[in-house]
Amino acid sequence: SESVDWSAHWSEGHQGGLFQKFFSFYRKHVFARTVRYFLKRYFPHQGIFLEAGSGTAETSVRVDKHSGGRVLVALDIVFPVLKMCDPVMDARVCGDGFHLPFRDGSLDGIWNLGVMEHFTHEQIDEMIREFRRVLKDGERLILFWPAKNSIPQKMLKLVEKIINLKKREHRFQFHPDEISQLASNRQAREILARNGFAPLSVDWGLRSLMAFKSVVGEKNTAAW
Template sequence: MLPAQGILIGRIYAMSNENLWERYWRIFSLKRWLIEMIREVYFASIFSNCVKNFLKGGRVLEAGCGSAKILEKLGKGYIRVGCDISHNAVMSARKRCKNLIICDIKKLPFRDDSFDLIFNQGVMEHFDDAETINILTEFKRVSKNVLIIVPANTSVFRIYNPFDDAPDATFFTPNHLRTILKKIFKIVKVNYISESFFISIAGYGSG
């Protein structure tokens, strides 16, 4: 069942990730302002179009929604739900999405098959392969269709990333992402997002 409009506070925290992202969203900085402006003006439109290409309408969950800029860009035709481990991120996202929940994406507080699509961007690169497989397995429980957008090995930010405060991010090759998805899903599609100047790769899993 979807949460009622408003914010449902579900304290299912993984402490290390929580502290990292709470710090990011709590402390204002010129750097964070610049990151979020670029995401809103440019990348949110590109990544929301990726979601629209896979699903023309329906119930969607952004698992690790941050400020919910991609959810906002989806517009009409979607029942939009966002979740994030950071309380401060969810507070920031309230003006863009009404259905929000604070939780750990490793254990989603939703029933089986609650959504038509689960997606995220800028999230999965912060987990190792084993964690990613576990998280995607949880996603599959809640939705038969999963879309993740991750940084590509062709990204210029692989050399130097002035935007990322989180350490140890993985830059994926198509084969690496495809191998992970095939461990969980029967149908897998992986492609570079050319509109992002090959900064990102989209991976879709179903079945």
């Protein structure tokens, strides 16, 4: 199940490995700068903001909270990982992106990274509509989403194949299966549009060293 897969991924034994220590370094020193840039550009300076699928929230360590004006909430389906969350998070909630424990129109921004690609297209639509429900009118959703043509992602897959050449009891993976990597910028815009968001930006991911595209949408207040 989803919870079991991610519980194993975030376990101390798995995270203590050499590869995962490298990913932790990358999250803190490379991707955290990307997150800071996009939240600064697209989110207001005050309000309540949700990282939906936070993991350890290491990529949020550089977010400017504007002297307490921004309240950051971490949400993850794996309860133990919330105990590992960086202190930058003001609140921690155990839950999933399909049933957010927030009132309609109560949040000022939502973001996540490395989350959407683990779900089917039907599940992705369901989750984004749930994001739309809890966002205030006119506020933004930012999704950091790996693309099929991502060079770093292809390199990781190659390493996985090499490691798995040796027979193992369990197939080696850096992360749980990524079944819905983005095929194109157009696909990202279509996903936003059909779920009630006006596409604002889909970039090529230069700030993340081409590992993730940055997909930004604004809650469309018109009927859809």
